[in-house]
Amino acid sequence: MQKIFYSLVAVGILVNLFSCKHNLQQKSMDNGNADFSRFVAIGNSLTSGYADGALSYEGQFNSFPKMMADQFSLVGGGDFKIPYMNAGAGSDAVGNPRYVLAYVQPCGSTTTTLSPIYDPLGVTPINNVATEGPYNMIGVPGARSIDALLPMYSALNPFLQRYCQSPGGSTMLTEALRVNPSFFSLWLGSNDVLLYAIGGAVPPTSMYSPTITDSSSVRIALTYIVDTLTKNGAKGVIANIPDITSVPYFNTIPWNGVVLTEGKADTLNVTFSSAGLSHITWHEGSNGFVMVDSSSPGNMRQANSADLILLSTPQDSLRCGSWGISPLKPLKDEYVLSIDEIAEINEYIARYNTSILHIATTYKLAFVDMKSYFKTFKSGTIYNGISMNASFVSGGAFSLDGVHPTPRGYAFIANEFIKAINSTYKSTVPYVDPTKFNGVKFPY
């Protein structure tokens, strides 16, 4: 009797304790009605893994399409070939490596502070890897939607030229078709307006100056790409364009960054009124920078809360070069977006996004609302105890160029894509773990 009792008890416990380790596994991982065996990612710098102002091996390795491909490999995904740069600090194609944080002593200061500098490792020469193609990653930094169809573009853009089959003959689309894609991600269109915005929305001075692409051209280009890919049998996911004012590039330098004592304000008032600029007045505390504005007396006015001062503004010139506080040195147009320019940019983004949503619906693609998602960065979010926002450096989501995400930011983007794919194609692709990826790296 006793023996039976004890043996039953013992068996019960052993079975419970050892036979099933924590049996919490997701019920199934499934590709649903999508085929991830030949996945191709088409896009611009955001797709390429561009970060900290350059394309580097590390950035490509932490790109969101690579993260997605890693997750796809659990549900029948195939090889995802990336045209890797050589290891190093990368390149921005005009001779500079990525930024890193370093301790620097700003002009006029006796203490060191953390600030982005070019990586002392130096620029990584752009290698040509065309012979090892075709590639699954067609993320081309700088590419606009209309560039994806231009054969000439593969000769002009060094980031595409380095791996395309025939520079001047290939297009981003023909490169993508080389892998006969069964699934694609398409996130293009940001640069059709972003390049213009990053340049301060200045009127074009040459044919190479960034302009805003006409919205019908964007619609036609994106429709053609999707039509071609889907005719070839592929399914896919398309993302819309984030509101550019969500990123730190446009939000880091405060419009009223001129902090004055009463004495200094009095001195400036005298200077400006004697220069015939009495509409510009100064007071103790925070004041708006003086900026160029052709519609104001003397072609300048003070910035107000609707103006965005760009991160490209040389900080030492603001600090020690009297930029923005001298009648001789108003901030140039290229460093400021005014309320009208912002409205123009947002208007175009809205038009592009209407087209993108229309394409997604027409071709039954999974749709990622990146415009809304980037807003969550701007308002701040918490993930597993990590708080993130769109603040430069401390926010953790955006890299040191103020536009492109950090690896952790890209991981969240990958998960937004996966979420959209799972809901459209009834798949259960597991999410990426963003805590495995870093935010901004700090020097010790």
Place this chain on the structure above:
Amino acid sequence: MKKIGLLFLFCLALSLTQKVMAGGFKVALQGQKQVGMAGTGVGFARDGATMYYNPGGLSFVKQQFNLGVSGLFPSTGFLEKGTNTVITSANKMFTPFSFYAHADVSKRIKLGLAMYTPFGTGIAYPADWSGRYILRKIDLKTVFIQPTVALKVSEKLGIGGGFIYSTGSMLLRKDLPITLANDEIASAELQGKARGTGYNVGAYFKANDKMELGITYHSKVKMKLDDGEAVFSNIPIGLSSTFPENNTFTTELNLPAELALGFSYKLHKGFTLAIDFNRTYWNSFDSLGFDYAINTSAVTDAKSPRLYQNSNCFRIGAQINASSKVDLRLGVFFDQTPVPDGYMSPELPDNNKTGVTFGGTFRVDERTHVDVSLIYEQLPDRYQRNKETGLDGTFQTRVIAPGVGLTYLFQKRMTKRKHY
């Protein structure tokens, strides 16, 4: 026949329970005999552990000495929502212990000393788990020391009480979302010792030869931790003013009060059933916060909400006097979690639980007994999204706790039917 029936019920209970300790970070392992009967003991005074379960009942327990220790092996698994990787916490063994000794001072008065470990928790998660910025490791221990006096008011009624002096230690470790250029990650560790005081009172009533009842009140114990160490590691020099070295902190942890009612009934010669009800006033634990000596933008005194709720526990245990040398025990308990939805955190992946217990006493000689016990609990999987940290996933916890104890009677038993 009865025994077979009971056995059947027991195996059924075992197969029905999914997972099994007491709610919150209470550790219900205060006496080996009581543990074997699902932790009942308020209305069934058997040994020195009655000083914990019901100091009033001590009036009816022979002078003796009891020592017990359990090995507590918890195992927690976590599956983050939408992912496919299950992590398992490091198996960390704890050894809750108890010590009781008491002697007659007069015919009506007994004096005793109790030492036990009623609260504690400990979990170490893998270094790269996705909640590393919330918690890597927690280790919370308490030891209560309780001098006790019991007064036999009449042959049927006993009352008793004890003063509690409590000592404890706390260790918390988590990573900070700051990555160094060499890929090392910053971390924070809080460590310190705490103390507090409280009391434990109870009344015990022997209604007749078969039925006994009791009521006990365990007071709240406010543990005060002064001069704890806050150590931040791998902090970039540029952020050293935000995470100052050699910081200290103070904190308070309110260990909850508990009201316990118990009842036992001798159904048959050699077969006793005991039922306990516990209500634990967990609402004393509404937040966890640290008051740092040096505050910065990142090191603030902000409190993290816990909002624990008062919880109930039902315990049913049985004792079978199998032979003159052997007693067998079993029990089942149902314990409500105090952790509300939206506030579950990795420091205590709690849930409502069902536990089964087994126990036995082997009388080596007239005075020396060896007690054994075993608890097995499995908590049903609990899916939660924490409102503060955003941690979103399912926790699964199992606990197994075998224990062993020694009883030594200071005088020979007069009759076999008396309590020992």
